[in-house]
Amino acid sequence: MANFAKSQVPQFSVEVYQNEYLPEGGREVNAIVTVTSTGGGTSGGAPLRAGTAEPVDRAGAVPGAAVVLMVDCSGSMDYPPAKMRNAREATAAAIDTLRDGVEFAVVAGTHRAVEVYPGGGRLATADAAHRAQAKEALRSLTASGGTAIGTWLSLTDTLLTTARSPIRHGILLTDGRNEHESPADLRATLDRLAGRFTCDARGVGTDWEVKEVTGIASALLGTADIVADPAQLAADFTGMMEKAMGKGVADVALRLWTPVGVEIQFVKQVAPTVEDLTARRTDAAPRIGDYPTGSWGDESRDYHLCVRVPEAGIGREMLAARASLIIPDAMGAGAPEVLSQGLIRAVWTDDLAATTGINPQVAHYTGQAELAQAIQLGLDARKLGDFDGATARLGRAVQLAAASGNEDTAKLLSKVVDVVDAATGTVRLKAKVAEADEMTLETRSTKTVRVKR
Template identity: 75%
Template sequence: MAKFSKSNVPQFSVDVYQNEFLPEGGREVNAIVTVTSTGGGAVAAPQFYAAGRGADAAVALMVDCSGSMDYPPTKMRNARDATAAAIDTLRDGVHFAVIGGTHVAKEVFPGGGRLAVADAQTRDQAKQALRKLSAGGGTAIGTWLRLADRLLSAADVSIRHGILLTDGRNEHESPDDLKAALDACAGRFTCDARGVGTDWEVKEVTGIASAMLGSADIVADPAGLAADFTRMMETAMGKEVADVSLRLWTPLGAEIKFVKQVAPTVEELTDRRVEVGPRAGDYPTGSWGDESRDYHVCVQVPNAELGQEMLAGRVSLVIPGADGGVQNLAQGLVRAVWTDDMTASTSINPQVAHYTGQAELAQVIQQGLDARKAGDADGATAKLGRAVQLAAASGNADTAKLLSKVVDVVDAAEGTVRLKAKVAEADEMTLETRSTKTVRVKK
């Protein structure tokens, strides 16, 4: 775990958006918590500099080398070129390794169970090693992740990150084996996952990214890999602090209904809670650079009399401290006030309403696509129609555009759609993969 002193972490702020007023008998408190991190590089000591500013990072690149990567042959070439582009994006001093993934995991560079340190020479050597990559064998992604974990854990750094590329289904290990690998690696490094082409399983790739607190996406055309890998590595190089947790304290008698990230993507965190003391628990958020994320917290509080008010929750951002404790980076308060003013107690906070809609949007897209695959045309039409309606109402233009490739939109405002008779597999997979992407609420 990374340890920081007060002077060398980015500045975090927490803003809470909610309607704190509850009617008589009301018990459910909803709040949107916006967490913003702005670079601490100006005040950071050099030994704690971010991946973007120095050597406090390690990256493992996991490249699918299974037999299917040879169909078409350009796919393997594009994967090699993309990995080379990512290596070129590494900052000097960052530790790195390249792993070739089949039904076993193989060290491609530097080998010997170690990591290389990025400079002009090692970048060139790594790109020479990439030329020897060839396709052949099966797919067992859990073995790739476990090797990445072993290599990354050897580096005395705070930011540990993986980039994983696959073009097929995880056919050479059981789902339980993959889950065991994800359970073993979660919290030890973050990992972005990409599916190239259209022969991979969306839920597999998004599940890997979700478990590892990284991003998932489709690169339908292998020619787009280099640009995507470069963007991913630039983002990884911008991370400045790891092991950030959202700590939620609630009063006696309160029950947490859910905690989820709602921007930039919907990510369920409720079941990831780690108890840290009386009525307090930590929810992992991974690594941060200069960025902002939104979280939806829903707490059921004990009943109270009209006119009473209480602290319904305290939300803090914490990282491991140098003394073995934790360092509190920022905090915000969630309140509950009971009132007989119906106007006050029935108005829904705009942020809460917006993100409730975005979470429903992600859910109905998944349900609609599942229904379509199962041959339930009526169910698919209803769910995807609702998705079109929600995307239009919230201004989520990117998702609306993806939906329009799967359904013909008759009336977006009413959610009236017709399923397209023929849908390109890449369009359907893109919609499914990106279904959890949200738009920020208009302030």
Template identity: 75%
Template sequence: MANFSKPNVPQFSVDVYQNEYLPEGGREVDAVVTVTATGGGTIGSAVAAPHPYASGRGPSAAVAVMVDCSGSMDHPPAKMRNARDATAAAIDTLRDGVHFAVIGGTHVAQEVYPGGGRLAVADAITRDQAKRALRRLGAGGGTAIGTWLRLADRLLSSADVAIRHGILLTDGRDEHESPEDLKASLDACAGRFTCDARGVGTDWEVKEVTGIASALLGTADIVADPAGLAADFTRMMETAMGKEVADVALRLWTPVGATVKSVKQVAPTVEDLTGRRTGAGPRVGDYPTGSWGDESRDYHIRVEVPPADIGREMLAARISLVIPRPGDAARPGPAESGAGSARNLGAQGLVRAVWTDDVAASTSINPQVAHYTGQAELAQAIRQGLDLRKAGDIEGATAKLGRAVQLAGASGNADTAKLLAKVVDVVDAATGTVRLKAKVEEADEMTLETRSTKTVRVKK
């Protein structure tokens, strides 16, 4: 178990941004919660000198790299070669002492290295052995991603480590198992390891890849040109090596009569966590956030409170951060003490409600809340617009993508605005007036869809 009092281990802080004022009888309270972890190993510096953590090294970790080896990976042959090179680059980025395995994925999952149902421990010798094993990777067979994930879970769970992470690469659709089979695999793996998913080329299904990353609290992206895989895999592994604390949950306590209506991560990406709540005691719920290194994320929380008279005020929610206690049964305990199956990380934030007859105060929207409400609408407008475009509804697609252009411009989301400009001709960004392009490159459309949930932070 990590000792959170040691140096170079993240210390968490919570900041709450809200307009706490409600009109008489008002019930809905919105807040943006910024969670920041500082003082640990900086993400992106995985190969730096080891830092103190439990055994005196970086946090114990295990990584499984899942490489698509289906027949389509040979079209063109450079795709398989680039995948081998990218996996080798990821292996080179592993910190000494990290447990790892490479899985070849087709309609079945195969252990490429080290084999025997076990994990290797990274050092100069095992890295070299793993890279030699990659030469045997060839393309042939179908695609059943759920089998890859279940093998990764078995291998990762064989090591007693703090951080468990997967990297998954596919170039095609999950054609050799049913959607129900894939969902069952994701449900089985959720909370057991995090996973970044990448689609290479343009023959894969965006909703499948983003769904994998969402279920396993990782990132999703497109690598349209296979030549870019090595750089992308290196960045992913550097980030994984920068993670310090696993299984962090956002814990919400609400008073009698109050109800949590929604919890969404809104930066760096939009991710709805509402349906992932697990009970942790009377009026207490935990929402999973995955693994953390040195980083900051924003969450939009909406709480419904009982209506009250002018002049009344109440605590609408108390926010804290917890991690599982190793060895404890998963049983609810007093949330205030972090007892039971969770340990409190010490950071806390309060969401308040104050009823007032000051119209200006009660109708003002907090800038952070307004910004992220717009960012969530932006992501939704892009997805809806692209779906309507594929369905042939030109008028509907134009309206939704025009709204997306308007929101991207208003919020300063320049990256998304550039991606939108490859799908629509922008007549007037301020009013959202656009025309659908007659011809759109498939890679451009898939990039926009895959990255639609990426947000920009509000300017403080």
């Protein structure tokens, strides 16, 4: 690493939790990999240059982050009229949160995307004068036209390509469905932009499509949530911007090396949310694959890895996989920087007690992933009028939430079903459910609770 003060560089650690013991003939190895980053972001860390482990000097010309705010200005934002006003106020509050030196822009989104500030296909550098100018420019935001979110994201990408910072972030607000663009076109845009910047997406009110908003956030490694009351937008936008300002290192990948004969079954982020990364693998070399994790600040995330190993006899052991956190070499000048790594093992034994024990972390997150799936399938069944199927799925979700101590999800479930017995998952569907409550449960279904160590 470059010779910088240690406090400037985010420090990564990797811990592996697994039951490495397999019975004779056993082939499936599960592990939870906990990755923790400390000392970065606003707590004292400096961002790293793209493709290197070299921190950017805060006193130099390169800023710590670049952010584009995308504000829905389609005609539906005028119903009620206070919604557009709330959006302007929320965007102003987010601009006030920008640290000096951060690059930023504001985009108005309808059936096309328009630069609101600073214009000219560029980003502004935050200081008192530019923040004031940006907030003044928000006065021009009015509601009219349709919705084509792919155009907003494409313009955001164009603007962020001019950024000097390696940490590139988008914040997107919408209140309606993406009706002026086909799902295939939006999907193609997301596929093209994956890995180029991170995007947090918010749906305001109840007239937007949950799967559209969560799909955007998932593809661009951001967060998704509902802001049912437009009056709460300012607080939500401020919180999102503060988190974006807290990122200290960009473009981190989870790299998996496996020996000959080992097959990767899946790679999932399981905390703070469930996100399947399996299909996002990029091959770096034979038996080496990289899975994107986006930008990091002071935070910790958990990943569930499952690999299939060759059969081996009692007493044999092997390294089933090596998990590393890396910053890929974007410039092609050398090997990637390894931030930290952990080992996943397989040991074959005839000790019944050893082979039948399930690691608590693996068991917990297996349940959290099932919980998210049960909620989504239950709500889909309810929308289709399959009330028996919905009751069964949502009952199972209640049971899993109670068993894992996921109190936030349990509260959201209680607004959709009447809980008769949480322990057995006995529930009754509520006859009337507020649309905001159902959408909140669906949007937040993938949020997990950390396992108690």
